[in-house]
Amino acid sequence: MKLILLGAPGAGKGTQAQKLVEHYKIPQISTGDLLRAAVKAGTELGKQANEYMTAGKLVPDEVVIGLIEERLKEDDCKDGFILDGFPRTVAQAEKLEEITDIDAVVNIAVDTSILLDRLTGRRTCKECNAMYHLIFNPPKEEGKCDACGGELYQRADDNEETVKSRIETYNESTAPLVDFYRKKGKLKEVDGQGAIDEIFQNILKVLE
Ligand code: AP5
Ligand code: MG
Ligand code: ZN
Numbered sequence: 379m380k381l382i383l384l385g386a387p388g389a390g391k392g393t394q395a396q397k398l399v400e401h402y403k404i405p406q407i408s409t410g411d412l413l414r415a416a417v418k419a420g421t422e423l424g425k426q427a428n429e430y431m432t433a434g435k436l437v438p439d440e441v442v443i444g445l446i447e448e449r450l451k452e453d454d455c456k457d458g459f460i461l462d463g464f465p466r467t468v469a470q471a472e473k474l475e476e477i478t479d480i481d482a483v484v485n486i487a488v489d490t491s492i493l494l495d496r497l498t499g500r501r502t503c504k505e506c507n508a509m510y511h512l513i514f515n516p517p518k519e520e521g522k523c524d525a526c527g528g529e530l531y532q533r534a535d536d537n538e539e540t541v542k543s544r545i546e547t548y549n550e551s552t553a554p555l556v557d558f559y560r561k562k563g564k565l566k567e568v569d570g571q572g573a574i575d576e577i578f579q580n581i582l583k584v585l586e
Contacts, residue, residue: 379402379404379457379458379481379482379585380458380459380461380478380479380480380481381398381458381459381460381461381480381481381482381483381484381585382460382461382464382465382480382482382483382484382559383395383460383461383462383463383484383486384483384484384485384486384552384555384556384559385485385486385487385488385570386488386490386493386545386548386552386553387493387497387541387544387545387548388488388492388493388494388496388497388500388541389486389487389488389493389570390486390488390570390574390577391408391462391463391486392406392408392410392462392507392509393509393515393574394484394486394574394577394578394581395408395460395462396508396509397574397578398460398578398581399460401582402458402460403457404454404455404457404458404459404460405454405455405459405460406459406460406462407446407449407450407455407459407460407461407462407464408462408463408464408507409437409442409445409446409462409463409464409466410462410463411462411507412445412449413427413431413437413442413445414431414533417431423441423445426441427441431534431535432534432535432540433540433543434535434539434540434541434542434543434544434546434547435543435547436466436467436547436551439467439469439470439473442464442466442470443470443473446461446464446474446477447477450477450478458481461480465555466551466552466555467551467552467555468554468555468558471555471558471559480564481564482564482566482584482585483555483559483564483565483566484566484567484568484581484584484585485556485559485565485566485567485568486568486570486577486581487567487568487569487570488569488570488571489571490545492571493541493545494538494541494542496511496514497536497541498536498537498538498541499511499512499513499514500512500532500533500536501517501521501530501531501532502530502531502532502533503523503525503526503528503529503530504528504529504530504531505523505526505527505528505529506523506525506526506528508523508524508525508526508528510523510524510530515574517530566581566584566585567584568580568581568584
């Protein structure tokens with residue numbers, strides 16, 4: 379099963395990807411997580427990427443394509459994978475077609491008006507990247523990850539100004555991928571509003 383999750387910032391790609399990992403036993407590949415790891419490690423790539431991420435802009439295509447190409451060669455990808463946050467431009471999608479065949483693309487559709495609250499209230503685990511929300515999906519113990527006990531933090535780009543820029547970037551560069559994959563007959567649409575588990579069940583349904 380080679381899957382792509384499409385959706386605006388805050389649509390729930392990461393949240394649903396983590397549930398799909400458990401269900402299908404295939405890895406989640408998030409370019410955002412890969413880039414944040416590079417920023418944290420202080421590599422040259424991380425330093426470059428950080429400027430774009432802080433501004434809510436896309437990291438250049440060559441950089442993320444290079445990351446994905448390397449990641450997909452790893453052993454754990456041989457039975458499939460879930461791409462979360464890649465591709466994000468038509469150029470990235472075209473390049474991906476040269477690398478591998480995708481089975482399905484799930485578009486998690488949400489109203490733009492709910493995204494700001496979802497993102498400014500998000501908290502992420504430093505250790506395992508699990509996502510929480512102060513109001514919509516709080517951890518059992520404040521500031522601590524339910525799954526691994528790790529410390530929760532707020533992502534540097536989850537502030538109001540950067541979120542607005544990320545949404546603009548999405549509308550300009552990534553939203554056209556919905557049509558791109560629809561024309562290829564690969565698009566599955568899922569309503570991204572409602573309870574997290576209900577959305578997950580709907581994703582499984584469209585993938586059957
Ligand atoms: P990335 O990390 O991919 O961020 P994003 O696309 O902006 O998406 P998010 O991770 O913010 O949202 P999500 O859909 O995963 O939502 P989540 O499940 O966490 O990318 C970051 C940056 O890296 C980019 O801006 C760019 O600079 C760069 N980058 C990454 N990939 C790139 C690429 N391919 N090309 C170029 N640049 C790239 O949910 C959000 C919150 O809502 C959570 O708190 C969650 O608990 C809550 N929530 C989830 N579902 C529900 C629900 N149903 N009801 C209520 N709350 C919910
Ligand atoms: Mg995410
Ligand atoms: Zn954790």
